[in-house]
Amino acid sequence: MSIHLSEEEQLENLKRWWKENGKLIIGAAVIAIAGYFGVTSWQDHQRQKAEQASASYEQLIKLFNTEPGKTLSEADRATVVHLANELKAGSSSMYAYTAAFFLAKLAVEDNKLDAAVSELKWVLSAKPDTATAEIARLRLARVLIAQQSYDEALTQLASEPAAAFATEYNELRGDALKSQGNLDAARTAYEKALAATDPQQQERYMLLQMKVNDLKVPEAAAPATGSAGENAQ
Structure with a gap:
C-alpha cells in the first residue's frame, strides 16, 4: 500500500475540512474586508471634515482681517x-x-x-x-x-505661567489687586511684570514703570537737625 493518500482520499479530506471550517474562513474574510472599507470610509470622512474646517477657518480669518478702524x-x-x-x-x-x-x-x-x-x-x-x-x-x-x-x-x-506670559499675568494681577485696594500686593505684582519685560519694549516698559511709581510709598520727610535756636543762628 502506498504511504501517500490517493487523490480521491485527499479530495475527500479537503471537502470534509472545508465543510467544517469554510464558514469560519468566509466570516473572517468578510469581517476583514468590512473592517478595511470601514476604516477607509472613516478616514475619508475625517479628511473631509478637516478640509471643511480649514476652509471655514480661512474664511473666518479673511472676515476678521479688516482694515484698521473698519468694523x-x-x-x-x-x-x-x-x-x-x-x-x-x-x-x-x-x-x-x-x-x-x-x-x-x-x-x-x-x-x-x-x-x-x-x-x-x-x-x-x-x-x-x-x-x-x-x-x-x-x-x-x-x-x-x-x-x-x-x-x-x-x-x-x-x-505661574510660562515666561512668555509672565508680564501680562503679573500686570493683570496688579490691576485686580489695585482695584480691590490691596496696593502693596498690586505694587509687587507690577514690579514682577516690569522685571519680566524687555526694556527694548519701551512703551510697555514705561507703562509698567508708571504703574509701579503710582503705588510707591512716599518717603517720610527727613527729621530736622538741631534745635530751633541753633537753626536760627
Missing part, C-alpha cells in the same frame, strides 16, 4: 458667528479654540461680557494645549476685571 458689517458679523459656531461644533481643535476667541472678541465689542466669559470658559473646559489655555485665562481675567469680579480673575491668574 464688520451686520452680514459679515452674522457670517462670522455662523462659521465660528460651526467650527466649535465640529471638534475641540485649534480651529474651534480660535473660533471661540473670535466670538469672545465680538461679545466684548458688543459689551456682552457674560457671553465673552462663556466662550473663554468653553475653551478652558475643552482642555487645550498649555499655550492656548494660558491665552484663554488671560483674556478671561481681563473680562472678569471689567465685570469687577476681581477674586475670580485672580483665581484664573493664580498659577
